[in-house]
Amino acid sequence: MTTVEKTEEKPSWKDRSELGVCALLALLGVLVLSDAIRIPTDFAQRGPVGPKAVPVVVGVLLLVTAALLVRDVLRGGRGEAEAGEDVDLTAPSDWRTVLLLSAAFLANAALIGVVGFPISGAVLFWGAAYALGSRNFVRDPLIAAAMSIVTFVLFDSLLGVPLPGGPLMEVF
Incomplete structure (x- = not known):
């Protein structure tokens, strides 16, 4: 009887993408x-936590996550393939939609x-709706205009983030 030797192949770089x-x-x-x-610390600070705290925590957590993921991958861990219920992974990209959204x-x-x-x-909201398949030429522009005005008011007035109003704001 001959013995069959098992040879373990080392994973290639493709297996460790x-x-x-x-x-x-x-x-x-x-x-x-x-x-x-x-980040400068020479300005007024409110409370015990300075302006560097959150970015430092986020940076450290990113490094820790990277290290833990490296360890997992080198030990043979692999990400699961996409298992979307309504996604056909073999279908080609819909470049028309991508170009219209762009x-x-x-x-x-x-x-x-x-x-x-x-x-x-x-224009952005209506263009996105059209690119994604909506073809109601009365409703879509009205909803897009309403969304745009609500977004403008929320950001400009309530959040204090100035957005350009353009000639429309000169009327009001």
Whole structure:
């Protein structure tokens, strides 16, 4: 009788592609920590926690997560494949939708300084609805305009984040 020897193959880099995510997390952690160290502390501080506390905690947690993930991957751990119930992973990408969404975002970026957020936001919201399949040409622009105005009021008035109003705000 012959004995069959089992030879264990070492996993290739393809089998350990999660290490790329580990490197990205570690790089992000170092970036957050290096920026946190440079935060000036010479301004008024409210309470016992200074402005560096949260960025330092986030940076350290990113590094710890990266280290734990490296350990798991090197021990043979693998991420689970996508198991979406309504996602066909073999279907090709829908480039028309991607291009239409990109056009809506680029139109918003180009128009926001010229016509202000209420109008450019309406273009963005309506363009996204159209790109994702909605074809109601009466309802969609009305909802987009309402969402844009509500978003503008929430950010500009309630949150104190100034958004460009454009010529529409000169009327009111």
